[in-house]
Amino acid sequence: MRTSSACAQWMTYIRLMQSMHLGAVDLNLLVVLDALLTERNVTKAAARIGITQSATSHALARLRVLTGDELLVRGRQEMLPTMRGEALAGPVRRALDEIARALAPVEAFDPKTTTARVTLGTSDYGELVLLPRLAARLAREAPNVDLRIRSIGNDWTNALASAGIDLVFAPLGPDDQRPGLYGRKLFEERFVCVVRKGHPLATKKLTLKRFVSVPHALIAPGGREGGFVDDALARLGMRRRVAVAVPHFLIAPHVVASTDLLLTLASRVAAILAAPLGLAVLAPPPELATEGFTISAIWHERTHGDPLHRWLRDAIAAEAASI
Secondary structure, three states: OHHHHHHHHHHHHHHHHHOHHHHHHHOOHHHHHHHHHHHHHHHHHHHOOOHHHHHHHHHHHHHHHHOOOOEEOOOOOEEEEEHHHHHHEEEEEEEHHHHHHHHHHOOOOOOOOOOOOEEEOHEEEHHOOOOOHHHHHHHHOOOOOOEEEEEEEOOOHHHHHHHOOOOOEEOHHHOOOOEEEEEEEEEEEEEEEEEOOOOOOOOOOOOOOHHHOOOOOEEEEHHOOOOHHHHHHHHOOOOOEEEEEEOOOOOOHOOOHOOOEEEEHHHHHHHHHHHHHHHHEEEEOHOOOOOOOOOOOOOOOHOOOOOOHHHHHHHHHHHHHOO
């Protein structure tokens, strides 16, 4: 986190840049200013950047006109920065470092030697289904790439654009397809129903009548109840009783394991948790026409061409294909 002093320096630099037309500024002057603020001596600054003392003095004169400030003044043993000069020191050094990094030759990408951190946005569904496999692959092939997982809400498209999240693992709906976003389909998901193995319906065909006759558990992300099951029942002139609604995919199966509730959930979650929790997996009534959904990897154009992110997207696609 930047200190208030550092923030003030950045604001000073931003105001300076806003007050002038960059096209009319010789950006080489920033190199001279950085050297002068570092060495605090014209001769040493000239030697540092490989120009003459006269050229350095001339550049300082131009900088003084450009900024309307002396920037450096004579001291007893060395030149001393003015308050304006001191405020510019940090921003100018950071700007030059950024330019140097940006213009440096791109090294060949090697996942085994790359050190980086990637933020992945998903729900607990994605964490359960994808993360164990992806983490194992990174440990083998990219041991210095660290993952950070963030829960996503309705604003994940904004988080991608603002660099809060690098990659999202989620269904890509029509409302999410915005300019600047890319998507890659990973796999199709379908729905199943689960009850505890001792439930009266555990060994029976799950008819529509039986489906609505028992109380249900519901996964309601963000507390939003309803969904495709209730919409389908409404079209049939029917309704169900939701006895328990929880916001997370992974909690609901545990609730079902100790009650007589019925839960409709993604098949891959059921496949992972049914045996450990003692759940019976049932096909939903065909009248509900549970079509399922498509899981995609979604990213912003800011990471589209980055070698690490291209490699990571391919790694995710490979792991998704084997789920």
